[in-house]
Amino acid sequence: MAKKGKKQKTASIRHDVERAGALCVAFVNTTATGRDNRRLEPLVQPATRIETYQGLVTWLQQAGKLGITECERLRRTATERPAEATTVLERALDLRATMTRIFSSLAKRQAPSRQDLDTLNNTLPMPQIAQKAGGFRLHWGEDSEALDRVLWLLAESAMELLTSEQHQRLRQCATEGCCRLFVYAHSQRMWCDDKTCGNRSRARRNDRRNRKMFEESRQKREAERWRRSEKTPEAPADAQDGGRLEA
Numbered sequence: 001m002a003k004k005g006k007k008q009k010t011a012s013i014r015h016d017v018e019r020a021g022a023l024c025v026a027f028v029n030t031t032a033t034g035r036d037n038r039r040l041e042p043l044v045q046p047a048t049r050i051e052t053y054q055g056l057v058t059w060l061q062q063a064g065k066l067g068i069t070e071c072e073r074l075r076r077t078a079t080e081r082p083a084e085a086t087t088v089l090e091r092a093l094d095l096r097a098t099m100t101r102i103f104s105s106l107a108k109r110q111a112p113s114r115q116d117l118d119t120l121n122n123t124l125p126m127p128q129i130a131q132k133a134g135g136f137r138l139h140w141g142e143d144s145e146a147l148d149r150v151l152w153l154l155a156e157s158a159m160e161l162l163t164s165e166q167h168q169r170l171r172q173c174a175t176e177g178c179c180r181l182f183v184y185a186h187s188q189r190m191w192c193d194d195k196t197c198g199n200r201s202r203a204r205r206n207d208r209r210n211r212k213m214f215e216e217s218r219q220k221r222e223a224e225r226w227r228r229s230e231k232t233p234e235a236p237a238d239a240q241d242g243g244r245l246e247a
């Protein structure tokens with residue numbers, strides 16, 4: 001059973017990356033809403049899900065970006081060099097905070113601040129240039145035990161997104177209370193996930209429509225009752241008074 005649960009979680013995180021449209025956007029979404037997005041209540045509290053270096057390695061493995069052997073090696077090295085692992089985690093979380101501000105600005109069609117871009121450049125690791133047959137290639141280091149391998153994956157994804165036209169397709173989920181970002185493939189896409197946020201928005205819209213229809217119907221009945229009561233003939237008050245005076 002436990003094995004099946006882990007398999008489902010892995011499939012779910014891969015699905016999160018696919019829905020986000022880029023690894024770096026899915027990483028930003030781990031702060032935005034967490035898994036509570038699957039519930040129907042409004043999301044106001046951010047849920048930080050990655051709290052340790054090992055947690056980050058596991059997330060990247062479940063996202064399909066790191067192999068099992070590579071993860072085991074990184075976890076072993078992190079246990080041997082805990083201070084370095086903590087520093088890399090802090091860099092990853094700083095990178096996430098900066099990317100969140102930049103991507104959110106872009107989703108609102110605003111230019112990111114110069115300060116955020118400077119922070120991003122200071123946080124991103126830089127690839128190296130190596131020779132290959134007939135030319136050169138970019139690579140992120142050959143040290144398989146380098147703990148900041150996890151940053152290379154996120155940096156590569158952020159560089160790809162920001163230096164391509166894809167960054168113009170960043171959008172925030174239209175559901176009230178959901179801060180998830182995604183890169184849309186079709187401009188009509190409004191929700192981070194059609195089955196969760198899409199259904200929730202549709203249910204809210206139907207609810208609002210039903211309430212509006214109920215209220216309109218109530219007002220109509222009220223007006224009709226008022227109209228009928230005005231038409232009902234009543235004995236004139238002065239006739240009664242006049243009778244008493246005559247007596």
Ligand SMILES: [Zn+2]
Pocket residue numbers: 037173174175178179180191192193197
């Ligand atoms: Zn959403």
